[in-house]
Amino acid sequence: MQEREFIQQCMSNVLAGKRIDMSDAMRLINTSDDNLEYLLDAADTIRRELNGDRVDVESLVNAKSGNCSENCAFCAQSAWYRTGISRYPLLSVEELVARAHAAKCSGAGSFCIVCAWREPREDEFEHVCSAIRAIRDRVGIDVNCSLGFLNAKRAERLKALGVKRYNHNLESSSSFFSRICTTHTWLDRFNTARLAKEHGLELCSGGIIGMGESVEQRLELAFEASRLAPEEFPLNILIAREGTPLQGMKKPVPVDDILRTIAVFRFIMPRCILKVAGGREVHLADRQGKALLSGANGIITNGYLTVGGNSASHDIEMIRGLGLKV
Ligand code: SF4
Helix, strand or coil: HHHHHHHHHHHHHHCCCCCCCHHHHHHCCCCHHHHHHHHHHHHHHHHHHHHHCCCEEEEEEEEEEEEEECCCCCCCCCCCCCCCCEEEEECCCHHHHHHHHHHHHHCCCCCEEECCCCCCHHHHHHHHHHHHHHHHHHHHEEEEEEECCCCHHHHHHHHHHCCCCCCCCCCCCCCCCCHHCCCHHHHHHHHHHHHHHHCCCCEEEEECCCCCCCHHHHHHHHHHHHHHCCEEEEEEECCCCCCCCCCCCCCCHHHHHHHHHHHHHHHHHCCEEEEECCCHHHHHHHHHHHCCCCCCCCCEECCCCCCCCHHHHHHHHHHHHHCCCC
């Protein structure tokens, strides 16, 4: 079958509710440069038909920075590496409320409280719960959180507090994970993600490309995540941070390959919020808008955990300029 015909057939199948398999995905991601636009347009059609024109715009707060016990090789917040980031303990409830308020005023639709730790101590968990309650009562913005490993009791507590979505990334495919972390396993991550979902929280679970994984392993990540049926999949593109074991990964993933990955991930997870997360501004530069016309339908705005990013007003203007909605 000719390449365009194959893309068209995969798109029709996905729109009809069928799934593509790994061999389909490999063929799609290896689409020739001549037909790249055709692939991106097909992914955009799936996004539009199944998810509409609204782009999910989320703002993060790094509520507790650095000194994490884990050794994730990409992460500037691990206590194992000297990366020169600002490290600080858990922010006060008032500070978190103020940040949530600022996120709402800037136009963000949701606010995610992120903490750098394996899992919180009991007092830390209670502190975050107080902040969630205060934001819910006083700000009125969807609250998401990313608090590391979960247990059933804590998942139930977060659900009862009205947390909308829990973030716990798989980070990479299971076959690559031991190359980037040895203090916990891929299955530990998968199990926490599954637990969040089982307790009624929406799930945000994605990963990072550009860490030295193969193209096939990128696709494996998407297929493995799709087993969890996440409501959101954040796709990060590695920023190689000085001091981390991945600091030498300076050769960026080519922009066209990032767009191919986004497009094929849309085929694999047709209905989730596919969010272009960390690395968007650095790696996509003037093609950030193109990512939102190649299958993606979400962004993180106002910067990331340890690096800055576009302002919300800049991002919202970009989204509207593309004819999409916030
Ligand atoms: S568990 Fe999270 S915060 Fe800790 S090193 Fe890994 S990615 Fe970084």
